[in-house]
Amino acid sequence: MEKHAFALLQLLASVMCVSGLVTTGIPGNCSLGVLPKYLKHLPFPACFGQPGKRNCNETLMLERLPICGKKFEDMMKKLDSTKWCNLTEFIMHYDVFSKCTEDEAIGTGCFWPNPHAECYITGIHKQFFSNCTSEEVDWEDPPDEILTTLILIPVFLTAAMITLVVWCSKRSDIFM
Secondary structure (H helix, E strand, O other): OHHHHHHHHHHHHHHHHHHHHHHOOOOHHHHHOOOOHHHOOOOOHHHHOOOOOOOOOHHHHHHHHHHHHHHHHHHHHOOOHHHOOOHHHHHHHHHHHHHHHHHHHHHOOOOOOOHHHHHHHHHHHHHHHOOOOOOOOOOOOOOHHHHHHHHHHHHHHHHHHHHHHHHHHHOHHHHO
16 A cells, blocks of 8 residues: 555656646745655656756846747748748748747756747747738537537446446455
């Protein structure tokens, strides 16, 4: 049982770590680099942050981001401007631009995305994609047969899963 509890604790800690990194860069109280005693032996302490390791040099990042923008601008100028609104035409160039901004932000000790990088990327969007207006889509309901099917499938799957769980719990002697 302790083995399962330890595995569950590891899973919980890794989920907290990933969740924290996704939302704020460093999870909650771990931004101070202080790990609770029960987490010190886990194999991923680096994700909880180290004090003094993440010094964001925003000035340097803001100096480097235009390098990415210039590369993107050069790649986009090779495309016909009528194709700028067609995602399949420029997606590879945009991927390079996105990775470049991420690399520059991380290289200067900043998290990515961050407000400054987002502001710069928004400026690039305004420069190249401001004329890409989406056409108004007139949404309509699907036919009743399809709608009924789409509603009933999850209902029946849920009922089947509940039945399976109850049946397995009553027959626990066979599964152990």
